[in-house]
Amino acid sequence: MIFKLSEEQELLKKTVRDFAESEIAPKAAEMDEKEEYDMTLWSKMAEMGLTGIPYPDDYDGAGMDNLSYAIAVEELSRVCGSSGVFVSAHTSLCAWPIYAFGTEDQKQKFLKPLSNGDKLGAMGLTEPAAGSDASSLKTTAVKEGNEYVLNGTKIFITNGYHAEIYVIFACTDRSKGTRGISAFIVEKGTPGFTFGKKEHKLGIRASSTYELVFENCRIPAENLLGDEGQGFKMVMMTLDGGRIGIAAQALGIAQGAYEQAVNYSKIREQFGKPISANQGLQWMLADMATQIEAARLLVYKAAYLKDNKQPFSKEAAMAKLFASETAMAVTTKAVQVFGGYGYTREYPVERMMRDAKITEIYEGTSEVQRIVIAANILK
Amino acid sequence: MKIVVCMKQTFDTEAKIAVDANGKINKQGVSLIMNPYDEFAVEEALKIKEKSSGEVTVVTVAGPEGQDALRQALAMGADKAVLVDPGMDEIDEFTTASILAKAISEMEYDVLLGGFRAIDDGSAQVAGRVAEILGIPVVNVVTKLEIADGKAVATSEIEGGSQTVEVALPAMFTAQKGLNEPRYPSMKGIMQAKKKPMEKKALGDLGLDAGQVAPKVKAISYFLPSARAAGKIIPGEPADAARDLVKALREEAKVV
Numbered sequence: 001m002i003f004k005l006s007e008e009q010e011l012l013k014k015t016v017r018d019f020a021e022s023e024i025a026p027k028a029a030e031m032d033e034k035e036e037y038d039m040t041l042w043s044k045m046a047e048m049g050l051t052g053i054p055y056p057d058d059y060d061g062a063g064m065d066n067l068s069y070a071i072a073v074e075e076l077s078r079v080c081g082s083s084g085v086f087v088s089a090h091t092s093l094c095a096w097p098i099y100a101f102g103t104e105d106q107k108q109k110f111l112k113p114l115s116n117g118d119k120l121g122a123m124g125l126t127e128p129a130a131g132s133d134a135s136s137l138k139t140t141a142v143k144e145g146n147e148y149v150l151n152g153t154k155i156f157i158t159n160g161y162h163a164e165i166y167v168i169f170a171c172t173d174r175s176k177g178t179r180g181i182s183a184f185i186v187e188k189g190t191p192g193f194t195f196g197k198k199e200h201k202l203g204i205r206a207s208s209t210y211e212l213v214f215e216n217c218r219i220p221a222e223n224l225l226g227d228e229g230q231g232f233k234m235v236m237m238t239l240d241g242g243r244i245g246i247a248a249q250a251l252g253i254a255q256g257a258y259e260q261a262v263n264y265s266k267i268r269e270q271f272g273k274p275i276s277a278n279q280g281l282q283w284m285l286a287d288m289a290t291q292i293e294a295a296r297l298l299v300y301k302a303a304y305l306k307d308n309k310q311p312f313s314k315e316a317a318m319a320k321l322f323a324s325e326t327a328m329a330v331t332t333k334a335v336q337v338f339g340g341y342g343y344t345r346e347y348p349v350e351r352m353m354r355d356a357k358i359t360e361i362y363e364g365t366s367e368v369q370r371i372v373i374a375a376n377i378l379k
Numbered sequence: 380m381k382i383v384v385c386m387k388q389t390f391d392t393e394a395k396i397a398v399d400a401n402g403k404i405n406k407q408g409v410s411l412i413m414n415p416y417d418e419f420a421v422e423e424a425l426k427i428k429e430k431s432s433g434e435v436t437v438v439t440v441a442g443p444e445g446q447d448a449l450r451q452a453l454a455m456g457a458d459k460a461v462l463v464d465p466g467m468d469e470i471d472e473f474t475t476a477s478i479l480a481k482a483i484s485e486m487e488y489d490v491l492l493g494g495f496r497a498i499d500d501g502s503a504q505v506a507g508r509v510a511e512i513l514g515i516p517v518v519n520v521v522t523k524l525e526i527a528d529g530k531a532v533a534t535s536e537i538e539g540g541s542q543t544v545e546v547a548l549p550a551m552f553t554a555q556k557g558l559n560e561p562r563y564p565s566m567k568g569i570m571q572a573k574k575k576p577m578e579k580k581a582l583g584d585l586g587l588d589a590g591q592v593a594p595k596v597k598a599i600s601y602f603l604p605s606a607r608a609a610g611k612i613i614p615g616e617p618a619d620a621a622r623d624l625v626k627a628l629r630e631e632a633k634v635v
Contacts, residue, residue: 008569011450015564049566062566 005071012068016075019048020083028080031206032351037082037162038206046117050076050087055099059107060116066241067303070248074299077252078259079348081355082206084252088245089158089207090114094121097167097183097238101226110165110185122163124154124186124212125235132368134169134235135178139214141170146221148172148184150214153196158362160210161195164188168212169235172228181231185223192217203354240313242363243320244306247299250320250327250359254295257327257334257352258288264347265337281337288330295323314376321369324359331356380433380526382424383486384457385479385493385506386417388441388448392498398601413448416494419554422561424492425456427526433489434458438482440465440475446577453572454564460577463585471594476508478592481585484513488549490531495520495553503553510551518544520555 005013027038045051053069055061062068069091077084095114098106113119130136139152150170157166166186173180186193196211226234262285265276275281298319305312331353335342342349360366390396391410399405413421424435436459437452439445449460463478483491491510496503503519510517522541523534526548533552534543564572582589613620613627628635 007447007450008573011447011454011564011569011572012566014451015454015569019563047565048563049568053566057567057570063570064566068566 005067008064009068009071012064013071013075015048016050016072017078019044019050020076020079024076024083025079028082028206029345029348029351031080031082033205033345035200035205037086037208039162041083042086042117042120045087049117051090051117052095052111052115053091055095055111055115059099059111060113065303065307066244067300067307070244070299070303073245073248074252074255074296077249078256080206081249081253081352081358082204084249085158085204085207085246085358088242088249089123090121090163092242092245093123093158093238094163094165094167096241097123097225097234098185100237101183101230101234102185103222105222106185106225114165119164120159120162121165121167122157122159123238124157124160124166124168126154126156127152128155132364134181134232137169137171137181139168139170140174141172141182141184143172143221144218147218148221148224150184150186150192150217150219152214154212154214155196156199156362157210157212158207160212161198161208166212167225168214169231172231176229178232179229181235182228183225183231183234184219185225186214186217186219190217190219202357203351204358205354239363240316241306243316243369244299244302244312246359246363247295247302247316247319247323250323250356251292251295251299253352253356253359254288254292254323254327254330257331257349257356258285258292260347260349260352261285261288261334261337268338275337284333284337288333291326291330295319295326298322314373317364317369317372317376320359320364321366321373324356325366327356327359328353380427380431380489381487382427382433382435382490382492383483383488384417384420384424384435384437384452385483385491385509386421386437386439386448386452387414387475387494387497387499387505388412388439388445389414389497389499396603398603402600404601411444411447413451414494414497414499416496416498416554416556418494418561419556419558420492420494420552421452421455421457422559423524423552423554424490425562426559427490427524428456431526436461436486438463438479440470440478443579446579449577450572451564453575453577454568455562456568458575460575461580462577463580463582465589465592466581467589467594469594469598470592471596472502472504472508473595474592476505476512478582478585478587479505480509480512481587482580483509485585490526490548491515491551493551493553495555506551506553513549513551515549515551516546517551517553518546519553521552522555522557524552524558 049062052061053064057063073084073088098111114121141148141150168184168186172182192215194213196213199209268275302312302315302319334349335353388411391412394409397405435457437457438461440463493506518533520536521533525532613623
């Protein structure tokens with residue numbers, strides 16, 4: 001086993017870290033406070049090619065591997081969790097199903113502008129009555145001539161409103177259960193497609209989360225992704241990959257909070273010495289560092305398996321489970337290291353702790369990850 | 380337009396400098412970056428190339444670790460990289476400039492660029508020496524550069540202001556902060572970098588031997604600045620304290 005990044009991965013890591021520290025970090029607190037993402041950052045990310053890292057050059061992607069993509073999400077999240085999910089939802093949840101299941105025409109028309117960053121992407125699966133239980137989708141798509149007519153409501157949609165391309169899951173045949181679910185590409189601005197309420201959240205507040213409303217929304221039949229009835233399989237495969245992205249986001253948040261805690265512990269003096277001189281605090285930092293290192297190996301391994309076309313569903317679930325629980329534990333301890341200051345918005349650990357919580361919930365809660373893992377080990 | 384950039388890899392600006400047991404600067408575990416002033420030079424080279432077409436070659440004198448900084452320049456958009464390993468631990472500006480000049484003399488060039496100084500030793504000598512050896516003009520601390528019709532118009536900082544000069548090509552220009560805003564390497568650029576040529580040369584490949592370029596300056600010792608002493612608080616009533624302060628300034632600090 002070789003625990004070493006390639007030269008390209010090293011350069012990518014350094015480049016994204018430089019970018020994140022210089023361009024994103026100074027804006028992270030303000031974006032959180034305003035609950036609004038600064039879209040000029042998106043343009044800069046597009047210019048650098050952070051918007052289509054794992055897709056081929058033919059579709060305007062960077063042609064890099066999934067490990068590189070995970071490292072990029074980690075580095076963005078190290079300074080701003082919202083930026084991490086911004087790229088992750090776009091890349092893993094919207095661009096990926098089009099890349100994996102789209103026709104050549106669909107890839108030319110939709111994957112290219114997603115990869116080169118002309119357009120932001122989002123995915124719409126969750127509904128009020130259907131989260132992880134994708135078989136209970138209420139949104140319907142009925143074929144009428146050369147069109148599908150969509151009706152229903154999606155909630156908690158990351159990148160909603162800002163995104164211009166949406167992969168939407170809807171029921172085309174209720175009688176077939178999960179085999180009656182299909183995926184569609186819907187463009188912002190299509191008549192009958194509007195935005196409902198914006199969610200106000202605990203964390204990742206700069207990332208937009210919207211309700212999507214479809215009322216007799218007519219989309220061309222050629223926007224069906226794959227075949228009718230393939231939707232459920234696509235959801236499962238898309239989420240497998242998406243979990244690597246969220247695991248990387250959690251890892252980055254943990255790393256950022258840990259570094260803040262280490263630095264602060266060396267300069268904060270109490271009783272005439274830096275607080276890092278206390279063994280109780282040292283042990284906290286040691287545990288944080290150990291958990292992060294273990295999380296990183298899980299995340300990178302899941303990405304490695306995906307890159308090498310090996311099964312990675314179980315490993316992605318393990319990485320997501322462990323990295324998100326690590327993020328929550330590490331950010332909570334980081335706030336503790338900062339004491340009263342850590343609880344204020346004067347220091348970024350407060351934001352990081354709020355950002356960490358969602359990683360245990362979205363793209364499958366920790367409990368769902370355990371179900372996935374158990375199903376894999378007991379089969 | 381053939382453009383050559385002289386580049387140096389330096390310690391990261393946030394690196395902690397320490398002197399080891401042998402009295403040398405400890406390089407262990409220090410992260411290395413492209414000298415920030417050289418980043419301006421690389422960016423300017425790429426801008427000139429994008430305007431007029433051409434080729435950008437980046438040259439460095441360094442051990443194998445210097446490849447990382449070269450790779451960054453290639454990922455930013457440079458076309459070729461050349462690393463000359465001097466095979467010596469300690470070199471001076473004479474050594475570096477002699478090697479660079481020899482390497483560049485074997486290339487075609489219209490414009491030479493470099494940072495006006497490196498952030499480590501800060502001697503600001505190498506680019507000027509290279510120009511001198513090659514017998515071409517040099518314009519230092521450039522904040523604006525226009526290339527057209529075989530000549531360059533460069534604005535550079537001078538004491539208390541700036542001046543604009545016109546100079547025939549080929550010429551050397553050294554970059555100052557403000558010349559441009561260096562781009563980040565793009566992801567595609569990073570992928571393309573590995574396909575671009577990176578030549579690794581030893582002194583012998585340039586027809587040089589170690590004696591010819593042996594450093595003329597040798598550092599005798601390195602030491603860190605002494606820790607700043609704690610400030611002194613003069614207690615007492617304002618009038619008494621002021622008197623004591625003036626006395627201390629006169630007799631201890633000897634500044635008034």
